[in-house]
Amino acid sequence: MRIALVSPFPPMKGGIAGFSALLRTALEDAGCEVLPVPFRRLYPGWIMQGRPAHEPGHPAVDSRLDLMNPLSWISTARAVRRQNPEVLLVAYWSGLLAPLCALFRAVTGIRTLLLLHNFTSHEQLPGEGLLQRLMLASADGFVTLSDSVGSELAAFGNRKPVKQLFHPVDAPRGPLPPKGESRISLGLPADAKVLLFFGYIRRYKGLDLLLEAMAIAIRREPSLHLVVAGEFISGISIFRAEVERLGIASSVTLLPGYVPSERVAPLFAAADAVVLPYRSASQSGVAPLAFAHGVPVIACDAGALSSQVAHGRSGWIVGRPGAEALAEGILEFFRARGSMPLAEGIEAARRSTSWKAFAAQLASFLGSFARGAA
Numbered sequence: 001m002r003i004a005l006v007s008p009f010p011p012m013k014g015g016i017a018g019f020s021a022l023l024r025t026a027l028e029d030a031g032c033e034v035l036p037v038p039f040r041r042l043y044p045g046w047i048m049q050g051r052p053a054h055e056p057g058h059p060a061v062d063s064r065l066d067l068m069n070p071l072s073w074i075s076t077a078r079a080v081r082r083q084n085p086e087v088l089l090v091a092y093w094s095g096l097l098a099p100l101c102a103l104f105r106a107v108t109g110i111r112t113l114l115l116l117h118n119f120t121s122h123e124q125l126p127g128e129g130l131l132q133r134l135m136l137a138s139a140d141g142f143v144t145l146s147d148s149v150g151s152e153l154a155a156f157g158n159r160k161p162v163k164q165l166f167h168p169v170d171a172p173r174g175p176l177p178p179k180g181e182s183r184i185s186l187g188l189p190a191d192a193k194v195l196l197f198f199g200y201i202r203r204y205k206g207l208d209l210l211l212e213a214m215a216i217a218i219r220r221e222p223s224l225h226l227v228v229a230g231e232f233i234s235g236i237s238i239f240r241a242e243v244e245r246l247g248i249a250s251s252v253t254l255l256p257g258y259v260p261s262e263r264v265a266p267l268f269a270a271a272d273a274v275v276l277p278y279r280s281a282s283q284s285g286v287a288p289l290a291f292a293h294g295v296p297v298i299a300c301d302a303g304a305l306s307s308q309v310a311h312g313r314s315g316w317i318v319g320r321p322g323a324e325a326l327a328e329g330i331l332e333f334f335r336a337r338g339s340m341p342l343a344e345g346i347e348a349a350r351r352s353t354s355w356k357a358f359a360a361q362l363a364s365f366l367g368s369f370a371r372g373a374a
Helices: 015-029 070-083 095-110 128-136 148-154 179-186 207-218 237-246 261-270 286-292 323-339 342-352 353-372
Strands: 004-006 033-041 086-092 110-118 139-143 162-166 194-196 224-230 252-256 272-278 296-302 315-318
Touching: 004 015, 004 070, 004 323, 015 033, 015 353, 033 070, 033 095, 033 286, 070 095, 086 095, 086 353, 095 110, 095 128, 110 315, 110 353, 139 148, 162 353, 179 261, 194 207, 194 261, 194 286, 207 224, 207 237, 207 323, 207 353, 261 286, 272 286, 272 323, 286 296, 286 342, 296 323, 315 323
Parallel strands: 004 033, 004 086, 086 110, 110 139, 139 162, 194 224, 194 272, 224 252, 272 296, 296 315
Antiparallel strands: none
16 A cells, blocks of 8 residues: 655654654555655744754755645645555644645545644634634545544544544663663752653643642652753743742753754653643643653643553543642652552553554555545
C-alpha cells in the first residue's frame, strides 16, 4: 500500500514532526510504502517572533509546501497525484489546515483520511466552527489518538468512519545516563525531588498553575525542585517575574529554548516525575516520551490524560482543578511512590501502546480505504 503522508517532518521542530517521522518508520516496518509530503513553512514570521522553525544547524526541508502560500498547495497536490498513492493521510491539529485538506482532496481525487492530533485548535481561531465543517467535508475518514477527540467528532455530527487509536510510546533509545550524572550536568541538587515540565510553553499547558502549586508544596516539602525546559511561546519574562513573586527562584530552573534530541535523555534521567498541569488536552506527546525514558507522570485530569496515565501505576492523576489540588497531588505522589509499581506500570504502557501495535491497526484501517471497503 502506497500512503502519501502530509505532515511536518524533522528537521522542523515540534512534537507532530517527531511523531510523523516515527509513524513513517513504523508504517514502513509494517510493509507500507510511505511517500512523505513535508511542509517548508507552517506559520508567518510574526507568529514565530524570531524563533527558528527548524532544529538548530538544520536548513529547511527541500519542499514546496508552504501553509501560508495556497499556490504551493496546488503544485504540491499535483505532484502527489502524479505519485499515485492509494491513500492520502494528513496530519491535522489546527483549523488552519482545513482549506489545505479540502484542496488536496479536490486536486488529487485520492481517498483522504485525517490523523487528528486535535479536533479543536489549542488557541481558538476566528471562524473555528466553519473551519471544522470544512474539515469534515474534506475527509473520507478519521484517525484519532484519544476518545476525547472521537467524542468531539461525534458531537459535531460526523458520520464518517473513525478509527480510535492512541499516542504510541517510543521504544527506549538506549540506556539513560545515570541520574546523579544528569543532575550534575544540569546544575541540580543531588538529593532533590525533581519535577520536569517539558515542551512548548502555551497557556493551556498550565505552567502558571504549576508555579503556584510549587509555592504551596515547597512549604511542606522544601526538597522539591522544578525544571522547565522548552520554548516559551509568549515570552519568558512573565514566568521569571512570577517565580520571583512567589519566592521560589531557588527551587525552579528555567531552561528556555528548543531542546535538541541529544539533550532530552539527561533531562528525563534527572527527573523523578514529569508534570502535565494542563487546563485542556486531547492527549499529550510528553506522557509517552516520559514513559519511553522510564519516568512516571503527574497529570491533571484534562482531556484524555487520565487514559494515558494509569493512576497509582504509571503516575498520578490530579482529579480536581487548581493550584491547591495540584500541589496536594504532587505531595501525594511522592508519599505513595515507594508503594506504587511504577516500573511495571510504565512497562505495561510501553507494551500496550507500542508503535508496532499502532502501525498494524492503522495500516489495516487505511487498507480498507485503499480497497474501497470503507
